Amino acid sequence: MNDTRVSSVKDRFVAAGWHLLISAAIALIAAALVFGLWYPDAFRLLAGGQGLFLLVVSVDVVLGPLLTFAVFNRSKGWPHLRRDLAVIGVLQLSALAYGLHAVYAARPVAIVFEVDRFRVVSAVDVYEPELAKARPEYRKLPLTGPWTLSVRNAQAGAEKTDALLMALDKGYDMGQRPIFWAPYETSRDAALKGGRPISVLLERYPARVGEINSALAARGLSVQARFLPVMARGDWVAILDPKGDIATFLAVDGFF
Incomplete structure (x- = not known):
């Protein structure tokens, strides 16, 4: 009896483990879609896509394998077991589709x-x-x-x-x-004219001087660049290059 129970628990862990691997693979494909197309580069943070996607995926990836662990039992017979696993799969994919739709709508x-x-x-x-x-x-x-x-x-x-x-x-x-x-x-010229010197940002955030200078250097910019605040999820500024184009974003509050 004990051997049977140990075997049953082992089977459940194996089934749940395979389900977790499959769920993780699907999540990686979904991540490529979300962050490769809908929320590229810094916009995953600027628009809140990273947090929303992680919430959706973490619930979906964890829930499916847990349900598989709960229902997997060879004594049910394969027809019954396949039906249970199919229902879990449909529920999981439906939840993922609903979550991705929410992420898409917020892109x-x-x-x-x-x-x-x-x-x-x-x-x-x-x-x-x-x-x-x-x-x-x-x-x-x-x-x-x-x-x-x-x-x-x-x-x-x-x-x-x-x-x-x-x-x-x-x-x-x-x-x-x-x-x-x-x-x-x-409006590129107007944006450049309305932008404030980076020196103002450095004076405002002395503890982040190194981070700001590193971000500028990575894009071939100097302290002569300018910035404008960004209304987004969290505190951000847009760094403008000498032509007035957005070169990068920094996670600091620019409304001061």
Whole structure:
């Protein structure tokens, strides 16, 4: 009897172990999709994708093998056992699909220059009724990482009033409204002019001077570079190169 029980427990560990390996492999494929396309580079942190994905995957990867460990018993017979494992697989894949859909809906679709800052805009933040009225190139949200955009000025009169009311009543700022999206090239000079010297950042965060200088050196920049704060998940600044393009991001608060 004891040998039978030991064998049963061993079988459960083996089955759960194989299930864990398969789940981990699927999670790695999902990670390649999420971080290779939807949340590239620093946007996994700027848009909160890393935390959301890890939550989804960790629950899914752990839950499946645990259920397999709980139900696996050769004495049931293979038809019954296969049915149990199939149900677990369907539940696990359904949970993963639901979680990935949530990650997809929250993916960053644009980083938008707004007068004196950048804003990371997720798909769920976009005022979708205006997509059809946007510039042709902005009518379908991207799947392979965010656009770098700017916002045009609202025209005096009804459009300016509408922009104010939409922001106050519905919470949609101009950077989240496709009708105001414009190529970043039209505002690159304004972004560079509005940026503050890196020296200001170094004075603000003396304990992180080494980290900031290392980030600049890695991209061939000097303390003459400029920065702008970023509205994102957590505290961030965008570092601008001499042409006004975003060279990198640093995890510090730039609103001071």
